[in-house]
Amino acid sequence: MLAQKKPSPFLLGYRLYVVAFFIFLAAPLISAGAFAFNDSLFPALPWQGFTLDWFFSDTEPKLGMFHDRRLLQGLYYSFVIAIFVAALSVFVGTTNAFLFVRGEFPGKNFFYIMMVVPLVIPGVILGISILVLASDTANYVENRFDLELEFLRPGILLVVLGQFSFIATITSLVITARLKKFDETMEEAAFNLGASRARVLRTITLPFLRPAMIAAGIVAFLVSFENFNTTLFLVGSEAPLTITMYDRMAKVGSTPVLNAVSFVLMVGSGLLALLSILIQRDRSAQ
């Protein structure tokens, strides 16, 4: 049934199933993107002709996404948040990789499990638990010392921390996998040649890890950019794009400008994902 044999009716049926699956996979993405180019006020059929107004028009009712201040602001906040999350997660991911690959300490297995756990906690729960702790702390400080800690109220910092809390697991796993493949004799050789610890790290170990660190950073950036569940509870007045789009969808209903944003996001994240795969594949082939 499953071996590679001559083309049989079964294999033909199997191929058709695979084709059907990829149509299923592509259909919603294509429809989310395609209506951005429809010259109509609603993202629906019939097709009214091709237009780029939903990207570039600067007048209502067809205000294009590049002139829609709220959407652009959301995009900007998403960028800022994603960059902080990616930087922080890659840093902690790298220290975790060294900790768990090189370090020997009691309870290592237990701590390793602890590191994986955030990945199996629903995002909503991560969001509310961090919201609760931050608010409790802020309230306590306010009542006790009459000090208002603005940064513990919903806003960019809490969003970054909330997303970091589980994205750090992803980057740790990616970078740990790479460090495990490292041949330690290379470091020993460098030590024997008289290199200092810092120099070995800088010239041998980190360059070896770099592709994994870049790939992990891109993944962290993308996951942060598309996150909704955790962000929902921690967001303040600086709403990232997913929240802005959801608000728009829930209040105004969908207009093709959301298709335009979807199209840009799909192209952007597709390119980034491709880049991260190429970086990882290129180096591991050597």
Added chain:
Amino acid sequence: MQNRDIKRLMLILLFAPFALWIVLLIILPHIGMVVLSLKEKVAPRVYEYSFANYLEFINEPIYWNTLLRTGSMSLLVTALALLIGFPIAYYIAKIAGPRARGGLFLLCLIPLWVSDLIRSFGWILLLRETGVISNFLLWTGLIGQPVEFLYNDAAVIVGLVYTVILFMIVPLVSTLDGMDNSMIEAGYNLGGSGFTVLRRIIVPYAMPGIVAGCIVTFMLTAGSYLTPILLGGKNSSWFTEQIYNQFITRFNWEGGAAFGMLLLLFTSIVIWLGLKLSGQTLANTVAKS
């Protein structure tokens, strides 16, 4: 001796970020949530410790019905994702030629990075009354007037399977990739039928991938917020929606924290059971995907 001190210092320095992350962002917040969930408002600004929030959950059938509904539908979605996804993963890992393999895997990965919001949005455009499928069926003459496919359980399930299936396929592909083809051939040579080979060789080998995929898809489904609301309409009755209502709409943080604990407890028990029944551990399944 000095060397040992340096090693120890390095270990502490490496441990610090890990400990800060886990303690400040995972452990303390969850303890805070448990404490909050056990508080009951007895008068303005006066709280007492009690199980009132949990009792409210038990006494109000809408609440536990929603949790049970969320749980059973999540299990169904997980099973469907496995059934639909396994043949695809097998095709990519074992049947496709080397070049097609990379391409197909990439095709699987790209939608993974598109947000839930856009994926659900795409399904809305396909399924709604004025949407693509309804129009297509009208055009072929199969239906006489526009049909609304949205706002029912089937739409929610389709949307959820779509959202999570890639998290099933990716770990399955990487597990099956590591399997030696000669194991399958040996199964056939020993006279096994296709089904026997699948059941006795392929599935046991793929078990870590299957369990990893199931855990992640179940957790993502039970914790999802957007897809059930957007595709199921205002009455999608998903448990995360109840949590949101308690927190944001009713500003009842104590109740919301209790609901959050219940959801966490529920998903943890299911995941724990899944690991026990399949004899896997978190470290050799999820940590590998």
